[in-house]
Amino acid sequence: MSQSPEARANLEETDLSDQTALVTGSTNGIGRAVALALGRLGADVLVHGRESSAGESLVEELTDLSVRATFVQADFADPDSVLSLAETAQDWCDGLDLLFNNAGALFQAGDRTPTGIERTFQVNHLAPYLLTAQLLDHLRDGARIVTTASDAHRGAVLNLERVRGSEPFSGMEAYSHSKLANILFASELARRLDATGRAVQSHSVHPGFVPGSQFGRFLPGPLSGLFRMLGVVPGTASVADGAAELLHAALSPDAAETSGRYFTGRAPVEPSSAARDADAAARLWTRSAEMLDMAEPLADARPRSSAQS
Numbered sequence: 280m281s282q283s284p285e286a287r288a289n290l291e292e293t294d295l296s297d298q299t300a301l302v303t304g305s306t307n308g309i310g311r312a313v314a315l316a317l318g319r320l321g322a323d324v325l326v327h328g329r330e331s332s333a334g335e336s337l338v339e340e341l342t343d344l345s346v347r348a349t350f351v352q353a354d355f356a357d358p359d360s361v362l363s364l365a366e367t368a369q370d371w372c373d374g375l376d377l378l379f380n381n382a383g384a385l386f387q388a389g390d391r392t393p394t395g396i397e398r399t400f401q402v403n404h405l406a407p408y409l410l411t412a413q414l415l416d417h418l419r420d421g422a423r424i425v426t427t428a429s430d431a432h433r434g435a436v437l438n439l440e441r442v443r444g445s446e447p448f449s450g451m452e453a454y455s456h457s458k459l460a461n462i463l464f465a466s467e468l469a470r471r472l473d474a475t476g477r478a479v480q481s482h483s484v485h486p487g488f489v490p491g492s493q494f495g496r497f498l499p500g501p502l503s504g505l506f507r508m509l510g511v512v513p514g515t516a517s518v519a520d521g522a523a524e525l526l527h528a529a530l531s532p533d534a535a536e537t538s539g540r541y542f543t544g545r546a547p548v549e550p551s552s553a554a555r556d557a558d559a560a561a562r563l564w565t566r567s568a569e570m571l572d573m574a575e576p577l578a579d580a581r582p583r584s585s586a587q588s
C-alpha cells in the first residue's frame with residue numbers, strides 16, 4: 280500500500296498554507312516522512328537533524344514542491360547546539376504552529392555527555408525540553424507540540440539519580456526511561472500551558488514499531504540487522520504509518536479535544552502508571568531545568584506542593 284501519511288491519517292484535505300512547522304529529527308525515518316507530508320499540505324518546514332547531506336536533500340525535495348524550507352544542523356547531545364536551533368527558528372519565521380519533538384536515539388550503557396548526564400536522556404528528553412522552553416514565546420495561539428515517545432516506556436520508573444549516578448542504565452533501560460520522560464514532559468507541559476492560559480496543546484505519541492526507519496543503526500550488533508530485517512516483514516508498521524500517528528496528534532480535530540494525551544493507533548490511550556504520575560512529572564520538570572542550569576519554564580504554573588525530591 281503506497282498511501283501517504285496524510286491520507287492514512289485522513290488529513291489529506293488539511294490546508295496548512297499559513298502554517299509553519301519545525302520537525303526535529305527529520306533527516307531520516309518517521310520525521311522525514313512527517314516533514315514531507317506537512318510540506319505537501321502547504322506548511323513552511325524547518326528540517327532538523329545531524330546529517331547535513333540528508334537535511335539539504337530533503338530541503339531540495341520540499342523546495343521542488345514549492346515549499347519554503349530550510350535545514351538546521353544540531354546535535355542534541357550539546358545544549359548549545361539546541362539553543363542555536365531555537366535561535367534560527369526564531370529568526371526564520373514570525374511564529375510556529377507545529378513543533379514536533381521527534382529526534383531520538385539510543386546510546387549504550389554508561390555513555391555520558393561532558394556534563395555527566397546519561398546521553399540518551401540528554402538527547403531524547405533534555406534537548407526537547409530545552410528547545411520547547413526556548414520556543415514557548417514563539418508559538419502561535421492554536422499551536423500544537425507533539426513529542427515522539429514510545430510504548431517502550433512501559434516498565435520504566437522515573438529515576439533521576441541514576442541519570443547522573445554511578446550505576447548506569449543498560450542501553451535499552453536508558454531508552455525506555457527517556458521515553459517515559461517524554462510522556463511525563465508532554466503531559467506536564469500541557470498542564471502548565473493550560474494553567475498559564477496559553478492556547479497551545481501538547482501531546483505525546485507512540486508511532487508504532489517501525490523497523491523501516493533508520494533507528495536500527497542505534498542498536499548493538501545483531502539487533503541492528505534484525506531490526507532492519509523486520510522492516511520488510513509484512514504487517515509491521517511502515518515509516519508512513521508512523522508518520523500518520525504523529526500527524527494525527529498534531530492536526531486531527533479529535534486530538535484537539537483535550538491536551539496532554541498519549542496517542543497510539545490514532546487514538547488516546549493510557550500510558551503506564553509511572554507515566555501518569557503527576558508528582559513524577561512535576562519533579563522531572565523542575566530537575567530538568569536544574570540539570571540544564573536554566574530558569575524553570577512556565578514556573579507560574581508550578582504545583583502548590585513542591586516536588587523537589
Ligand SMILES: NC(=O)c1ccc[n+]([C@@H]2O[C@H](COP(=O)([O-])OP(=O)(O)OC[C@H]3O[C@@H](n4cnc5c(N)ncnc54)[C@H](OP(=O)(O)O)[C@@H]3O)[C@@H](O)[C@H]2O)c1
Nearest residue numbers: 304306307308309328329330355382383429489492493494
Ligand atoms: N522506529 C521505531 O520503531 C520507533 C518506535 C517508537 C518510537 N520511535 C521514536 O521515533 C523517533 C524517530 O525515530 P525513527 O524511528 O524515525 O529513527 P531514525 O530513522 O533513526 O530517525 C531519527 C532522527 O533523529 C535524529 N537524531 C538522532 N540522534 C540525534 C542527535 N544526537 N541530535 C540530533 N538529532 C538526532 C536523526 O538525525 P540524523 O539522522 O541526521 O542523525 C534522525 O533524523 C525517535 O524519537 C524514536 O525514539 C521509533
